Amino acid sequence: MAGTAVRGRLTWQAAxxxxxxxxTPSTVTLxxxxxxxxxxxxxxxxxxxxxxxxxxxxxxxxxxxAYSIAAxxxxxxxxxxxxxxxxxxxxxxxxxxxxxxQLEVRGPIGGYFVWEAETGGPLLLAAGGSGVVxxxxxxxxxxxxxxxxxxxxxxxxxxxxxxxxxSELDSPPDGVEVIHTLTRSQPPSWHGYxxxxxxxxxxxxxxPAADRPLAYVCGPTSFVESVAAGxxxxxxxxxxxxxxxxxxxxx
Amino acid sequence: MDGNAIGGLLAEVFGTDMTMATATCxxxxxxxxVAELAVYMPGLxxxxxxxxxxxxxxxxxxxxxxxCTDLMGLASLG
Numbered sequence: 001m002a003g004t005a006v007r008g009r010l011t012w013q014a015a016x017x018x019x020x021x022x023x024t025p026s027t028v029t030l031x032x033x034x035x036x037x038x039x040x041x042x043x044x045x046x047x048x049x050x051x052x053x054x055x056x057x058x059x060x061x062x063x064x065x066a067y068s069i070a071a072x073x074x075x076x077x078x079x080x081x082x083x084x085x086x087x088x089x090x091x092x093x094x095x096x097x098x099x100x101x102q103l104e105v106r107g108p109i110g111g112y113f114v115w116e117a118e119t120g121g122p123l124l125l126a127a128g129g130s131g132v133v134x135x136x137x138x139x140x141x142x143x144x145x146x147x148x149x150x151x152x153x154x155x156x157x158x159x160x161x162x163x164x165x166x167s168e169l170d171s172p173p174d175g176v177e178v179i180h181t182l183t184r185s186q187p188p189s190w191h192g193y194x195x196x197x198x199x200x201x202x203x204x205x206x207x208p209a210a211d212r213p214l215a216y217v218c219g220p221t222s223f224v225e226s227v228a229a230g231x232x233x234x235x236x237x238x239x240x241x242x243x244x245x246x247x248x249x250x251x
Numbered sequence: 252m253d254g255n256a257i258g259g260l261l262a263e264v265f266g267t268d269m270t271m272a273t274a275t276c277x278x279x280x281x282x283x284x285v286a287e288l289a290v291y292m293p294g295l296x297x298x299x300x301x302x303x304x305x306x307x308x309x310x311x312x313x314x315x316x317x318x319c320t321d322l323m324g325l326a327s328l329g
Contacts, residue, residue: 112286
């Protein structure tokens with residue numbers, strides 16, 4: 001049985017786009033229907049994992065990319081995709097994908113950037129742009145399991161229009177604080193942070209190292225490198241700062 | 252991009268999740284979790300580099316369903 005489960009995760013499976021929801025001008029959430037996707041129970045995915053998506057063009061050309069799972073374990077499979085101007089896959093997924101479209105999925109994948117209730121906290125989640133996707137799955141998993149570990153989500157976006165899951169994050173569960181920083185433009189009555197994450201902001205937002213927090217940092221490479229270094233500078237052991245760097249494949 | 256992004260490729264090549272495996276650079280000796288290594292996809296294949304010294308650790312090229320794997324930049328992986 002274990003062998004079968006492993007094989008399923010390593011092979012490409014047919015998937016159908018179930019629904020397409022626009023989150024922001026540049027991001028879309030796709031609900032995916034995969035007949036053999038792990039369901040509730042021991043084989044479900046883990047918060048923070050991703051899936052590989054493969055598209056095949058009419059001429060047989062294939063492109064594959066990894067996308068973080070936006071849903072918590074047990075919830076229907078969904079990914080949130082950001083459109084990259086020079087992307088090979090994201091323009092299709094964010095603009096052309098329609099319910100009923102077919103694509104291939106492999107996964108769930110990843111054992112490093114994952115969290116479950118037993119992992120503990122307090123949690124410092126730092127998101128740069130679409131790096132919020134796996135962190136949102138972690139927050140949802142925390143709610144589903146009834147965990148009460150304190151969470152601070154520091155979320156950097158260019159503007160309020162670029163904030164993904166904004167209404168969900170506007171009413172976070174008990175014990176979860178969401179701190180936004182808007183780096184390029186802010187709404188008229190904005191009183192929050194209005195600059196890129198820096199050491200001062202981390203010092204104000206991050207749990208003290210003495211609390212033995214766990215950090216998950218996800219976003220563009222430069223964001224992750226800067227925040228991870230900042231947290232280590234605040235006394236976080238490097239082994240308690242988990243990182244996931246997004247980036248265009250050419251970088 | 253880092254080793255997280257190629258978790259699927261690595262699982263296909265090694266038969267198991269490798270993102271938590273420890274990689275030792277054959278050039279500078281730096282030890283890293285595979286998930287944290289620098290990953291590039293320059294058009295043909297996938298290149299994994301040491302974050303400390305930028306040496307190439309692993310190269311994967313897939314053609315016609317076969318993946319060629321070059322791990323010669325590693326001192327160890329496990």
